[in-house]
Amino acid sequence: MTDIRWGILATGGIAHAFTADLRTAGLDVVAVGSRSAESARAFAEQYGIAHAHGSYEALVADPEVDIVYVASPHSHHLAHATLALEAGKHVLIEKAVTLDADEAIALRDLAAARGRLVMEAMWTRYLPHMVRVREIVAAGTLGEVRTVIADHTQRISDDPAHRLNALELGGGALLDLGIYPVSFAVDILGPIESARAVGRLAETGADSDVAIAAVHAGGGLSSIAMSSRAAGPNTAHVIGTDARIDIDRVWYTPTSFRVTATDGTVIEDYTSAFAGRGTQFEALYAEHLLREGRTDSDLLPFDESIAIMATLDDIRAQLGVVYPKER
Structure with a gap:
């Protein structure tokens, strides 16, 4: 891949910070998707993005998008990253990558089956x-x-x-x-x-x-x-x-x-x-991987993200924190 085009999934605060850094680095942001067409249009206007989609389904179906940055809450990372991977897109998923290790394993396996990059946006590692x-x-x-x-x-x-x-x-x-x-x-x-x-x-x-x-x-x-x-x-x-x-x-x-x-x-x-x-450095690294035809980060391999989630699962169990899906 040479010209790599970004799509932004969700329009909250972290999406704004990330997109501003993509623009600072001169990267190509071509589309944004939101649950609200109005929110997508406002976001697109602010950052000079060509395509504003009023649903995440429309965003991942956009043929001009190569990689999707998933900026929704942790609880939705599995569903939204799955949506993008099944549409043939590469994904950079905001940390924490999922709610738990099992969800992260599901994303790893799906990305491997589709031959797509899946990477946790732990931006600190790339600073x-x-x-x-x-x-x-x-x-x-x-x-x-x-x-x-x-x-x-x-x-x-x-x-x-x-x-x-x-x-x-x-x-x-x-x-x-x-x-x-x-x-x-x-x-x-x-x-x-x-x-x-x-x-x-x-x-x-x-x-x-x-x-x-x-x-x-x-x-x-x-x-x-x-x-x-x-x-x-x-x-x-x-x-x-x-x-x-x-x-x-x-x-x-x-x-x-x-x-x-x-x-x-x-x-x-x-x-x-x-x-x-500083979030542009993880994006630049993701682009580097794609240009080399690679689907995993050597600075934070996805299996390491899974192992970290497993540790967080264990810590949650020690604390007695239970998510609604686990009840």
Whole structure:
């Protein structure tokens, strides 16, 4: 593939942020779909998109669309990604990729059967400062990496009707916020072998505050905190026997970090500098894969997304969080 054309499924806040970054990067956005024709038209006008569709079915049927970005709530990712894959489109699915591991497995199998790319939009993995963090770890600069510490904590809303508090939409701090540090810890330390979690539930039964202690393959440990009710430092740390990386606030967005040796010497000081929010890098990587005829990301293989969802399933079970479909 040479010219790759994007379609945007849903018109909420994350769709706006992603589409703005696609435009910043000069990528080709040709269509948008919404449950409302009016919403689709307004979105298309704002971003100069040629085709506005008043249904998701019409969007995925658009012959000019090559890849669909699924920006609907977690609860609808399986249905909407399935719609796109069955229409022959590649898909980039907003994180968390699905509600649970079984849904993610279903998407993997369908994409394989159709020969299409399916990729989780964990945009943090593709940011330049995270690419550099992985390079430093791989070079052995830190020595043996022993621990990852990270939080994703925000003061969002106590409103029971808010998306993050609505179990029917996959609401909760875990899938919306916690997946960032969980995915980061897996990226650095490898698969999670066991995890113990404690937490507090909102009035709706959704998780609002969670702390996780995990053991990873190879023996590394991670300590992860998340909250939708209180804002914390939102920093991250990778600690090795010879040095550590301290990623500044807000660690999962474009930011700075420093590498400090155990004697206090600063080895490297890194600062992010580019236009846009940063979600364009995952889109550029998806296009790179398609041009090479590949259907899986080596920076976040879909099987790894499935394994992360399985870990989140286990943590939800420990917390007693049950989605309506599981009752």
